[in-house]
Amino acid sequence: MEEKIIIEKAILVGLNADVFTAEETATEQTLDELEALLETAGGECVGRVLQNRHTPDPHSFLGEGKVEEIAALAESTGANLLVFDNSLTPSQIRALEELTGVSVLDRSALILDIFAQRAKTKEGRLQVELAQYQYLLPRLSGMGKSMSRLGGGIGTRGPGETKLETDRRHIRDRINRLQQELNEVRRVRGVQRERRLRNSVPVVAIVGYTNAGKSTLLNHLTGAGIPANNRLFDTLDTTTRQLTVSDTLDVLLSDTVGFIAKLPHNLVEAFKATLEELQYADLLLHVIDAGDPERDAHIEVVNKLITQLAKPGIPVIECYNKMDTVEEDDLPRGSEKVAISARTGEGMEELLRLIEKSLDRGLHHTTFLLPYAMAGQVDQLHTQAKVLRCDYTAEGIEIEAICDEILYGRLRNYEKPE
Ligand SMILES: Nc1nc2c(ncn2[C@@H]2O[C@H](COP(=O)(O)OP(=O)(O)OP(=O)(O)O)[C@@H](O)[C@H]2O)c(=O)[nH]1
Ligand SMILES: [Mg+2]
Numbered sequence: 001m002e003e004k005i006i007i008e009k010a011i012l013v014g015l016n017a018d019v020f021t022a023e024e025t026a027t028e029q030t031l032d033e034l035e036a037l038l039e040t041a042g043g044e045c046v047g048r049v050l051q052n053r054h055t056p057d058p059h060s061f062l063g064e065g066k067v068e069e070i071a072a073l074a075e076s077t078g079a080n081l082l083v084f085d086n087s088l089t090p091s092q093i094r095a096l097e098e099l100t101g102v103s104v105l106d107r108s109a110l111i112l113d114i115f116a117q118r119a120k121t122k123e124g125r126l127q128v129e130l131a132q133y134q135y136l137l138p139r140l141s142g143m144g145k146s147m148s149r150l151g152g153g154i155g156t157r158g159p160g161e162t163k164l165e166t167d168r169r170h171i172r173d174r175i176n177r178l179q180q181e182l183n184e185v186r187r188v189r190g191v192q193r194e195r196r197l198r199n200s201v202p203v204v205a206i207v208g209y210t211n212a213g214k215s216t217l218l219n220h221l222t223g224a225g226i227p228a229n230n231r232l233f234d235t236l237d238t239t240t241r242q243l244t245v246s247d248t249l250d251v252l253l254s255d256t257v258g259f260i261a262k263l264p265h266n267l268v269e270a271f272k273a274t275l276e277e278l279q280y281a282d283l284l285l286h287v288i289d290a291g292d293p294e295r296d297a298h299i300e301v302v303n304k305l306i307t308q309l310a311k312p313g314i315p316v317i318e319c320y321n322k323m324d325t326v327e328e329d330d331l332p333r334g335s336e337k338v339a340i341s342a343r344t345g346e347g348m349e350e351l352l353r354l355i356e357k358s359l360d361r362g363l364h365h366t367t368f369l370l371p372y373a374m375a376g377q378v379d380q381l382h383t384q385a386k387v388l389r390c391d392y393t394a395e396g397i398e399i400e401a402i403c404d405e406i407l408y409g410r411l412r413n414y415e416k417p418e
Contacts, residue, residue: 210258
């Protein structure tokens with residue numbers, strides 16, 4: 001189906017209230033990000049309003065005067081949408097729409113809309129649809145203009161009007177079915193995971209703020225060929241590829257969905273099946289856009305989500321990416337930090353070295369020269385080590401192998417001199 005391209009004109013609105021937590025409040029920086037989200041969704045920003053107040057107005061969220069000002073601005077700019085950086089309750093949305101005569105969306109609804117546009121695979125679609133229904137359910141009775149707008153605009157994708165007209169029970173049934181389908185996805189993943197565990201291939205997951213360069217890094221290291229674009233939430237699916245780190249270490253490297261500040265709770269819930277991978281990772285590569293002015297705030301957001309989603313104490317390597325865009329002095333130094341450019345390939349050797357060090361399982365890559373009397377050991381090497389080469393020579397049996405510390409200790413007297 002051809003998607004209708006409608007450029008919507010929107011005014012971005014934020015409230016910076018003293019009573020809000022840093023996570024809840026709006027600032028010029030979070031409005032910048034909201035603007036990027038709006039553009040990603042296909043909208044155009046025609047105005048920005050940031051109000052400072054002690055508390056939100058219980059009825060209209062913003063102060064009355066501000067709301068009137070916004071209504072006038074919408075009139076003069078031809079805006080047909082207000083996008084709020086804060087979370088709004090259904091009754092606040094309704095009040096704001098009545099007072100301004102323009103549709104109102106909040107940040108969560110905008111992010112959900114982008115996910116709905118982007119989801120390509122079956123799993124991705126299931127997850128987004130689930131998140132949309134979960135977002136809608138408590139809001140059904142309060143649905144205002146945004147849900148009755150003609151289809152095709154921002155915030156109207158996904159469960160369409162006709163579906164919404166049916167009663168809540170239908171939606172609950174649908175949520176249950178989606179959850180069942182996603183459970184099946186999880187089960188399949190579980191089976192794959194078990195197989196991986198049996199083969200004891202370490203799992204390395206790439207995490208990071210949206211647009212940090214995660215997919216570009218996976219592509220660079222493995223030639224995976226995943227689309228990587230300069231827009232938010234380009235990747236919604238997990239892609240996993242094998243990566244040879246060194247001659248003793250192969251790992252599975254996974255790309256993941258990007259994080260963002262104020263990520264709607266429903267989305268985190270719905271994307272559990274995808275994000276669950278993080279719980280089973282042995283190492284995380286936290287990709288950071290080193291040149292982003294908000295980089296420290298982004299690092300904090302990602303660290304918080306890592307604490308929620310990954311197993312406790314998991315090693316993390318901070319990869320300061322896009323080093324080609326910043327001055328040398330702006331790059332931090334530290335044992336678990338590395339400066340890279342996924343675009344130019346700079347710093348990749350250092351990154352591989354850190355991965356190897358972090359996952360070091362004490363493996364040895366060596367060549368033994370065993371006397372024929374010890375032919376019995378050859379079998380043992382075949383079962384307990386990875387044999388790369390086995391030659392029967394005049395001096396003895398020459399075996400090149402990768403083996404663990406114990407086996408190495410037992411046979412080290414037979415190591416072939418260099
Ligand atoms: N200059 C420069 N640009 C980079 C580098 N790495 C990635 N980019 C660009 O940054 C943009 C985002 O890259 P992606 O790999 O799609 O980022 P992502 O983290 O996968 O983003 P999402 O999937 O949207 O969360 C693209 O335009 C890349 O070309 C780099 O090392 N240097
Ligand atoms: Mg990506």
